Amino acid sequence: GAVVSQHPSRVICKSGTSVKIECRSLDFQATTMFWYRQFPKQSLMLMATSNEGSKATYEQGVEKDKFLINHASLTLSTLTVTSAHPEDSSFYICSFRTESEQYFGPGTRLTVT
Amino acid sequence: AQTVTQSQPEMSVQEAETVTLSCTYDTSESDYYLFWYKQPPSRQMILVIRQEAYKQQNATENRFSVNFQKAAKSFSLKISDSQLGDAAMYFCAYRKAPTSGTYKYIFGTGTRLKVLA
Numbered sequence: 001g002a003v004v005s006q007h008p009s010r011v012i013c014k015s016g017t018s019v020k021i022e023c024r025s026l027d028f029q030a031t032t033m034f035w036y037r038q039f040p041k042q043s044l045m046l047m048a049t050s051n052e053g054s055k056a057t058y059e060q061g062v063e064k065d066k067f068l069i070n071h072a073s074l075t076l077s078t079l080t081v082t083s084a085h086p087e088d089s090s091f092y093i094c095s096f097r098t099e100s101e102q103y104f105g106p107g108t109r110l111t112v113t
Numbered sequence: 114a115q116t117v118t119q120s121q122p123e124m125s126v127q128e129a130e131t132v133t134l135s136c137t138y139d140t141s142e143s144d145y146y147l148f149w150y151k152q153p154p155s156r157q158m159i160l161v162i163r164q165e166a167y168k169q170q171n172a173t174e175n176r177f178s179v180n181f182q183k184a185a186k187s188f189s190l191k192i193s194d195s196q197l198g199d200a201a202m203y204f205c206a207y208r209k210a211p212t213s214g215t216y217k218y219i220f221g222t223g224t225r226l227k228v229l230a
Contacts (some may be wrong), residue, residue: 038156
């Protein structure tokens with residue numbers, strides 16, 4: 001199957017700082033990708049849908065100014081958590097979609113202290 | 114709005130035995146896709162099996178098979194000859210067909226499967 005990488009896999013930052021998470025598809029190009037958040041022992045919650053070259057579409061309740069998404073190319077998307085707070089601590093997962101399915105990255109664990 | 118419900122937070126199965134995980138969903142669409150994903154301790158989401166709603170035949174992938182009941186909006190996953198490596202969180206997911214123009218996935222709350230040696 002397709003390979004998607006995320007970097008970093010784990011990050012710890014101080015409250016008030018910003019953190020950038022990269023998501024890359026290594027062996028295919030995709031115009032659309034998704035960012036999810038997963039709290040402990042919970043399901044994946046879609047945060048936003050990102051199309052290459054255009055602005056991301058955020059789900060209700062997700063602050064677009066706090067979670068900045070840049071889908072710069074068909075193989076790279078970034079999520080920046082700005083002015084992070086402890087409640088932003090979570091597991092963030094990206095995925096790239098094809099017509100029939102989506103391929104997930106391995107996730108990034110963010111801890112805000 | 115579409116919803117996906119997994120009513121079993123946790124299940125256990127003896128190694129080599131068979132287990133069935135339940136999933137129900139609600140939609141007014143006639144064409145859609147259903148998925149089962151596995152999330153092992155590594156947290157990497159892995160596609161287990163996919164079912165297109167227009168197909169009457171239940172999907173099968175080696176030891177994994179589904180029982181798709183469209184009228185009942187039920188989509189259960191059967192794991193045969195369970196192995197220790199099957200231990201993971203399993204998520205049922207729904208997506209509208211590509212012709213709808215939307216590709217958003219809706220996930221259930223998950224079922225944690227424990228495999229007993």
